[in-house]
Structure formats: C-alpha cells, structure tokens
Amino acid sequence: MLQHQSPKTLFDKIWNSHLVDKKDDVNQLLYIDLHLIHEVTSPQAFEGLRLFNRKVRQPKKTFAVPDHNVPTLNRDNIEDKLSRTQLETLEKNTKDFGIEFFPINDIRQGIVHIIGPEQGLTQPGMTIVCGDSHTSTHGAFGALAFGIGTSEVEHVLATQTLIQNPAKNMRINLEGNMPFGITAKDLILGIIGKIGTAGGTGHVIEYSGPTIQKLSMEGRMTICNMSIEAGARAGLIAPDETTFNYIKSKPRAPKKNWEEAVNFWKKLPTDKGAQYNKEEFLSVDKLDPQVTWGTSPQDVVSIKDRVPDPSNESDANRKNAMERSLEYMDLKPGTKLEDVKIDQVFIGSCTNSRIEDLREAAKVIKGKSVKTKAMVVPGSGLVKQQAEKEGLDKIFKEAGFEWRDSGCSMCLAMNADKLKAGERCASTSNRNFEGRQGKGGRSHLMSPIMAAAAAVTGHLIDVRELI
Amino acid sequence: MEKFTKLSGVAAPFTRINVDTDLIIPAEYLKTIRRTGLGKHLFSYIRYNDDGSQKKEFILNKAHYKKSIILITGKNFGCGSSREHAVWALKDFGIKCLIGAEFADIFYNNCFKNGILPIILNQFYINRIIKKISSEKTSMLTVDLKKQIIIMDQNEVLKFKVDSYRKKCLLEGLDDISLTLNKDTLISKYEFNLKKKLPWLDK
Numbered sequence: 001m002l003q004h005q006s007p008k009t010l011f012d013k014i015w016n017s018h019l020v021d022k023k024d025d026v027n028q029l030l031y032i033d034l035h036l037i038h039e040v041t042s043p044q045a046f047e048g049l050r051l052f053n054r055k056v057r058q059p060k061k062t063f064a065v066p067d068h069n070v071p072t073l074n075r076d077n078i079e080d081k082l083s084r085t086q087l088e089t090l091e092k093n094t095k096d097f098g099i100e101f102f103p104i105n106d107i108r109q110g111i112v113h114i115i116g117p118e119q120g121l122t123q124p125g126m127t128i129v130c131g132d133s134h135t136s137t138h139g140a141f142g143a144l145a146f147g148i149g150t151s152e153v154e155h156v157l158a159t160q161t162l163i164q165n166p167a168k169n170m171r172i173n174l175e176g177n178m179p180f181g182i183t184a185k186d187l188i189l190g191i192i193g194k195i196g197t198a199g200g201t202g203h204v205i206e207y208s209g210p211t212i213q214k215l216s217m218e219g220r221m222t223i224c225n226m227s228i229e230a231g232a233r234a235g236l237i238a239p240d241e242t243t244f245n246y247i248k249s250k251p252r253a254p255k256k257n258w259e260e261a262v263n264f265w266k267k268l269p270t271d272k273g274a275q276y277n278k279e280e281f282l283s284v285d286k287l288d289p290q291v292t293w294g295t296s297p298q299d300v301v302s303i304k305d306r307v308p309d310p311s312n313e314s315d316a317n318r319k320n321a322m323e324r325s326l327e328y329m330d331l332k333p334g335t336k337l338e339d340v341k342i343d344q345v346f347i348g349s350c351t352n353s354r355i356e357d358l359r360e361a362a363k364v365i366k367g368k369s370v371k372t373k374a375m376v377v378p379g380s381g382l383v384k385q386q387a388e389k390e391g392l393d394k395i396f397k398e399a400g401f402e403w404r405d406s407g408c409s410m411c412l413a414m415n416a417d418k419l420k421a422g423e424r425c426a427s428t429s430n431r432n433f434e435g436r437q438g439k440g441g442r443s444h445l446m447s448p449i450m451a452a453a454a455a456v457t458g459h460l461i462d463v464r465e466l467i
Numbered sequence: 468m469e470k471f472t473k474l475s476g477v478a479a480p481f482t483r484i485n486v487d488t489d490l491i492i493p494a495e496y497l498k499t500i501r502r503t504g505l506g507k508h509l510f511s512y513i514r515y516n517d518d519g520s521q522k523k524e525f526i527l528n529k530a531h532y533k534k535s536i537i538l539i540t541g542k543n544f545g546c547g548s549s550r551e552h553a554v555w556a557l558k559d560f561g562i563k564c565l566i567g568a569e570f571a572d573i574f575y576n577n578c579f580k581n582g583i584l585p586i587i588l589n590q591f592y593i594n595r596i597i598k599k600i601s602s603e604k605t606s607m608l609t610v611d612l613k614k615q616i617i618i619m620d621q622n623e624v625l626k627f628k629v630d631s632y633r634k635k636c637l638l639e640g641l642d643d644i645s646l647t648l649n650k651d652t653l654i655s656k657y658e659f660n661l662k663k664k665l666p667w668l669d670k
Contacts, residue, residue, distance in 0.1 A: 020657045021650055027632040029650065031657050033668055041550065043500035054644070057654075060670035069498065082498035089500050126668070133549040133573060147573055149551035150502075151580035159647045161654060163632075197485055198543040198569060231546065233572050254667035261667050296485050317484045317541065324483075412548075414494040421517075431547060433489045435512045 007271035009169045010236050011204045014144040014268070018127050020161055030164050033126040034061055035156050036112050037099070039090040040068040040414070041131030045154035046093040057160040059098040063121060066090055067111045068132075069414050070104055072377050072404035083415065097157075110380025110406040113137040113350040117221065118380055120250025124239035124265040129156055134350045134430065135234075136227040140220035141247070142239035142268050144204070147228065167233045168277040170203035174211035176285035181464040183360070184219030185352060185428070185447035187211070187282075188226040189290035193300035195280060200232030203278060206270065207237050211284050217246040218356040225351045226430050229297040238269035291337055291460055292432045292445040294325035299432070301337065303450070303462045309333035328434055329442050330422075337460050340444070344425045345370070345455035346437070347401075347448055348377030349411035352428035357448040358387050362395045364452035364466055370400035371458030372426075375417070377409040399456065413438045426454035469582040470640035474563055475609040478537035478600045479526050486540065487547035488574060492556040505552055506559030527560070531603045537610065539596055540567035545574025554581050564610050566617070568593050579633050582640065584612060586627045595619070612638060 008016070021029040035058075042064075049056070056062060069083045078084040087104065094101035102109045108119065113134055116122040122138045128145035129135060131153045138145035148162065156162055172191060192199070205227050212220065220237050227235030244262055247253045254261040288302035299322075301308065310322035310333065326333065331340070347353070347361055358378065376396050378384035384406055387393055393403045410417040411429035413436065419425050421440025428451050432443040444460065453463035496508040514525050521528040527535060538557070544567050545553060554577045557565075563583055568590040570578075578585045588596075599619055600606040609618035612634060617625040636643060647654075662669045 021653050023632060024630075026630045029647065029653075031654070031661070040497050044502050044551075047500070047502075048644075052644075054648075058670075068494075080498075086498055086500060123668075125665075131549060131551075133547065147549035149549055149554070149573060149577035149580060151551060151577065155644050155647065158644050159650075159654065160658075161647060161650075163643060163647065165630075197546055198571075201543070201569065201572060228547075231543065231571060257667040261665075264665065296487075317482070321484050412489075412494045414497060431487070431489065433487045433547060435493055436489050439493070439495075439512055 007274040009270045009274045009276065010142060010206055010238055010268055011144065011167065011169055012274070014125055014127065015166055026165050027163050028166060029161050030127060031161055032061070032129055032156050034063070034121055034128045036116055036128065036130035036135070037062060037064045037153065038068055038112050038132065039066045039086045041150050042093065042153055043086065043089045044150050045157055046097070048154040049157060054158045056097045056099065056157045061160060062099045062157065064090060064094045064099050064101040065109055065112050065115050066104055068408045068412065070407040071415050072407050072409050072417060075104055075405055107381040107385060110383065111350045111353065111408055113225065114354065114379035114383065117141065117217070118250065118382055120247055120253035123247060124243060125268050129162065133228040134225050136232070137221050137225040137350055139224035139227065139235040140217060140237050141243055142237060142265070144234055144236065146234040167204040168202055169275070170200060170205045170232070170278040171276040172205055172207050172280045172282065173209040174207060174282050174284055175209050176211060176283045178211060178284055179287065181289060181449065181467065182284065182287050183447040183449065184215060184222040186287055186290045187284060188223045189292070189297070189300045189445065190287055191282060192226065192230045192297050193290065194282065195230055197229060197296055197298045198231040200227060200230040203232050204234045204236060205230065205232040207235060212237055213240065216356060217242060218354045221354070222351055226297070229430055239265045289447065289450050289462055291450065293329065293331060293337065294322065295328055295432055295434050296321070296325070297430070297432060297445060299325055303337050303460060305337055307331045307333050307335045307337065338462065340460045341424065342372050342426045342454045342459055343423045344419060345372050345374040345451050346410045346425055346427040346429065347375070347451055348379070348409050349429035350379065351430045352448045353377060353379030353383065355383050355386050357428065358383070358392050359390070361448040361452040362392045364449050364463060365399040365456050366395050368399055368456040370455045372455050374400060374455040375402040375404055377404045378406050380406045401455070410437050412436065426451045426460065468640045468642055471563065471582050471584050471612055471637040473609065473611045473613065474536060475607060476536035477532060477534050477606050478539055478596070478608040479532040479535035480539045480597045480600055481526055482539065482541040482597060484541040485543045485546055488545055488550050488553040489547055491545070491553040492550065497550060497552050502555050503559060505556035506561070509556040509560045531606065534561070536561055537564045537566065537608055538562050539593065539600065540565055542567065542569045544570050546571040549573045551577045554578055554583060558583055566593065566596060579637065582637065584610065584637060586610070586617070588625065588627055592625050
C-alpha cells in the first residue's frame with residue numbers, strides 16, 4: 001500500500017533525515033555533517049574534552065580556522081599576548097585531536113563562513129554548526145546551518161550530534177526586480193526592518209521567490225548571513241543550478257559522486273503544498289538603499305529618509321529604546337540621513353567581504369579619493385588574491401583605502417581594528433549594537449557600494465547619485 | 468553541572484528590550500581560554516565609567532542589587548552573538564535565574580548548559596514582578612523548579628513552563644554529553660547508513 005507522504009519543507013527534509021534519536025517532541029538528537037571551529041568559542045570545549053578524557057568523534061567532519069582575533073596587519077608578530085595565546089591554543093587543540101586547520105599564514109585562511117563555501121565544504125542538505133551566530137550564512141546552499149554555544153561545540157566534538165528543538169517553518173517571499181543600486185544587503189536590511197530583530201525567533205526562515213532565484217550565491221549568502229539579526233535560528237535558500245555551478249569547481253566538492261550528489265540535492269527543495277507556520281511577502285521593485293540609524297539592525301530606513309522621531313512611537317519600551325539609540329548615536333530626530341557625516345568606512349565581515357562585494361565597491365570609488373578613514377578587509381586570503389589579480393587592490397589603495405589581510409576585524413573589534421569613542425562608521429558588517437565596533441563607536445550598516453559612496457563623499461549618500 | 472532546585476534571593480529589574488550579548492560581554496573580553504572570571508566584565512560598557520569607576524545609576528551597581536541572583540529582563544534578551552561568555556559572565560556575577568517574556572534562541576540554550584534557568588512568562592506577569600521588586604524591601608523572589616513556580620509572596624504564586632528533559636538536567640545537574648555518549652549504538656547506526664546513502668559525505 002502506498003503510504004501517504006505529507007508535503008515537506010526544505011527544513012523538514014533536512015531535519016528529518018538527520019534525526020538520530022527522537023527523545024521526545026521537544027528534544028531531538030540531530031546528526032551534524034560539518035563542524036566549523038575558530039579560536040574564540042572553542043578553547044573551553046577542548047578543555048572540557050580533556051577533563052573527561054573524551055575524544056573528537058569525527059575529526060574529519062571538523063574543520064578549524066582562526067578568524068575572530070587575527071590581526072589584519074603585521075601578522076608575523078602578534079603583539080597582544082591574550083590573542084596570541086588563543087590562536088596558539090586553537091593550533092595545539094587541532095593538532096592534538098587530529099583536526100584539519102588552516103593556519104594564519106595559509107592563503108586559504110579567512111573568515112570561517114567565507115572558507116566553508118570557498119572550499120566546497122558547504123553543501124546542500126547538510127547540517128552545519130559553528131560556535132558563531134553567523135553560521136546561518138551557509139544556509140544559502142540549502143544546508144541547515146546555525147550558531148551554537150561553546151557547551152554545544154563540546155557536545156558536537158564528543159558525539160557529532162546535538163540535542164535540539166525542531167524550529168518552526170517561516171517563509172519570506174521576495175518578488176520583483178531589484179532596482180539599479182540595490183543589493184542583497186538592502187534586501188535583508190529591509191526584511192529585518194519589516195519583521196524586527198525577534199521576527200524570526202524560534203523559526204528557520206526560508207527565503208524564496210523570483211528575486212531570490214535570480215540572486216548570485218554571494219548575494220544569497222549575504223541574506224542568509226543576517227537571518228540571525230531577524231532572530232531566526234537559521235536561513236535557508238533552496239539549492240538550484242546557481243548553487244550547483246558555484247560548488248562544482250571547489251576543492252572539496254564531491255568529485256566521483258558528483259552526479260549522484262546533484263540528483264540528491266535536486267530533491268531537497270520544498271514540496272508543493274508544504275505548510276509554513278509564518279509567511280511574509282516583500283516586493284523589492286521600489287526598494288531604496290537601506291541604512292541603519294540606531295543600535296539594533298531593525299533600526300533601518302531608506303537613505304532618502306530622515307532619522308525617526310521616538311515621540312511618534314506608541315509602545316513605551318520601543319520608545320525608550322529609540323531614545324537611547326539616538327542618544328548613543330548622537331543623532332536628532334528629523335535629520336536627513338544624507339546629512340550624517342562619517343569618520344570611518346569598513347568594508348569587510350562575513351556579510352560582505354566576498355569578491356563580488358569588493359568588485360562592486362571598487363567600481364564606485366574608482367578614480368575618486370576617500371574623505372574618511374577607510375579600510376577593506378577581504379574575507380579570505382583567496383578573495384584577497386583574486387582581487388589583486390583583478391587590480392582591485394590598486395583601485396582601493398589609490399583612493400586612500402587601507403588594504404588589509406583577512407579576518408573578522410572591525411565587525412566585532414576583537415583585534416586592533418576598532419572605532420574610537422564617538423567615531424561614526426559606515427560599515428558593511430551585520431551588527432550596529434552599542435560598542436560593537438569599539439567602545440563608544442557608532443555604526444551605520446549598509447551595502448558595500450553604499451559604504452564606498454560614504455567613503456568618497458564623507459557622509460551618507462544615495463550611491464545611485466555616483467554610479 | 469551544578470544542580471538547580473530551589474532558590475531565593477534578590478531579583479533585579481533590567482528591562483531594556485533587545486539586550487544583545489555584545490552588551491552583556493563586549494568582544495574585548497572574549498580572549499580568554501577559560502570559562503571563569505568574566506563576572507567583573509558583565510555589562511562592562513554600561514556598568515563602568517571610562518576611568519573604571521562604577522556608574523551609580525546602573526541597577527547592578529546599586530548596593531542592594533549587587534547581590535542579585537535573579538535578573539528580570541526585557542524582550543529578546545541575549546540576541547546577537549552566540550558567545551557563551553555572556554552566560555558565563557552572568558553566572559560568575561552570581562545570576563542563577565533569568566525571567567523574561569522572550570529570550571534569543573542560542574542564549575536560551577546556553578543558559579541551560581550552565582545551570583542557569585531562563586523562565587519565559589507572559590509580559591503581564593513580568594510587569595507584576597517588576598512592580599514588586601522595584602522596591603528594595605520586596606525585591607526577594609523564590610523560584611522552585613521542581614514545582615515550576617515563582618513565589619512572589621505569601622499570597623501569590625506564578626506558574627511557569629519548562630520542558631521536561633531540560634528540567635531533569637537542571638534538577639539533577641546532569642551532563643548531557645555523557646547522556647548522549649550512551650546513545651553510541653544509535654549514532655554508529657546512523658553513520659553506517661549515511662555512508663551507504665550519501666557516500667560523498669563519508670570522510
């Protein structure tokens with residue numbers, strides 16, 4: 001007798017195929033296909049393993065790269081003792097437990113979420129975890145990828161599984177043609193502005209619709225990357241020909257099983273008629289470039305707008321938060337965003353440091369000079385190498401940008417790349433929290449081309465006026 | 468892991484919405500390779516002045532609330548980064564229980580792994596608790612995990628929900644890695660099937 005199969009979402013399919021044990025409806029044991037680790041959230045996990053004399057169950061499904069804490073200048077001599085200890089600890093731990101590691105001087109080193117896709121480690125249908133919330137980036141390949149804490153890192157190292165609650169299904173449908181000057185970053189900022197930083201809490205967001213289908217893998221990664229800023233556990237995009245073409249040439253892509261793998265990946269997209277717990281629709285036809293004005297990624301408006309007025313807000317908690325944001329950001333309600341002066345520009349982070357981001361930003365600044373401090377931090381050594389092959393480094397340097405080595409850098413300001421108190425930054429990163437880019441620093445999030453435009457004009461500006 | 472059964476102590480209201488883990492523990496303090504010693508950096512940027520002195524107006528700097536073991540939080544507390552250092556800093560400071568209307572997912576998971584109980588209640592009840600504890604004289608709360616209740620005073624008790632597996636782990640101080648290691652046969656079986664079904668994932 002034929003068993004009736006109810007239609008499944010992409011998330012349901014990945015979840016169900018990774019269940020090792022269903023303890024109960026709430027706590028389920030999920031198998032992990034790829035575990036990425038870095039220097040900041042792993043030392044205590046290895047310490048835990050040693051304490052109980054435990055092994056890493058699947059060292060070959062684990063991969064390590066230093067990124068959060070690495071200097072982007074003078075890397076041969078790391079002056080900060082604490083940083084050096086953390087980097088050396090990762091190297092020792094990976095060596096002791098037999099885990100592959102890209103050292104800081106390896107051309108393949110870079111931000112962990114750039115490396116996974118670049119090496120072809122990230123593949124559709126996988127479960128991928130990392131002790132970093134932006135693990136959601138890998139969802140662009142139709143992999144269920146999410147950030148975990150250090151105790152969970154230890155759990156995965158020891159067991160290759162995680163105890164998880166199944167997330168709910170949410171779908172965001174994007175329709176329309178992206179107007180000139182609008183990027184994937186503007187789409188995701190627009191989405192977060194609409195649903196809020198807790199809009200996706202408890203859910204995995206699947207992004208779909210014609211706009212998504214036309215996006216490059218780089219753009220899809222930017223969107224999935226910031227799913228966590230909408231509170232979601234993960235972001236997902238159904239794998240398609242764009243995905244397969246991207247993976248095919250990568251060093252760790254399936255080789256002799258390529259056809260078999262693609263056939264499997266083609267079965268992953270959501271079935272017709274599958275149910276979502278929550279659904280949103282967004283038309284992108286009239287979207288303007290997006291810029292944040294406050295200290296939460298949901299504090300976002302169009303570049304043509306003005307800084308909002310908290311007195312128009314009816315919710316008391318929200319009003320308080322807005323007032324505090326404006327005080328921290330030193331902005332007055334009603335100020336035109338385009339009148340906001342910028343001190344520093346940061347192009348980098350796991351959100352926007354891929355080759356496509358650098359190419360687009362370079363087009364904006366070509367032949368112009370910066371009016372601010374400005375730096376480019378490529379996402380990986382290979383991105384940097386590719387950019388140099390294309391002469392992008394020259395364009396950036398001639399305009400007055402600093403051209404650095406790869407790492408997380410000023411996205412979270414763990415290394416020496418920090419804003420000073422009161423400095424205002426146009427940043428391509430993902431978080432504008434208080435103190436995120438340095439104590440007292442003020443961050444405005446935007447796309448790489450918008451940040452490039454701010455660099456050459458010294459203030460926030462609609463990039464469409466320059467290109 | 469330390470057991471969590473029943474506790475009584477001072478509860479501090481910290482009701483900002485969207486408190487992110489960068490605010491709980493800024494990135495500059497993540498260079499440690501230990502889990503301990505982060506309490507002094509908890510909420511560092513809003514707790515201390517530039518010269519290192521304490522900001523008088525910050526709730527956990529007030530003499531009475533310095534000994535808080537419960538924190539009443541605003542919506543979406545713990546959003547942003549997955550850093551477990553945020554939970555370690557709260558724990559090292561002395562916080563053992565959080566009560567709020569909504570917590571960010573990763574932070575919520577991290578709490579349980581460290582013996583901290585995050586309780587989710589309807590905002591209506593959160594507001595009642597805030598009203599009660601805002602006066603120092605009545606800032607004590609009792610949380611009984613076994614009975615799943617918060618004792619406000621002699622006359623009022625609030626019930627809360629918590630899933631049974633997590634409750635058991637907290638009550639008994641269980642280490643969930645050893646529980647999962649007991650499932651070795653199931654994991655090996657999964658891996659055996661995986662090798663046959665998706666051979667390109669076999670490494």
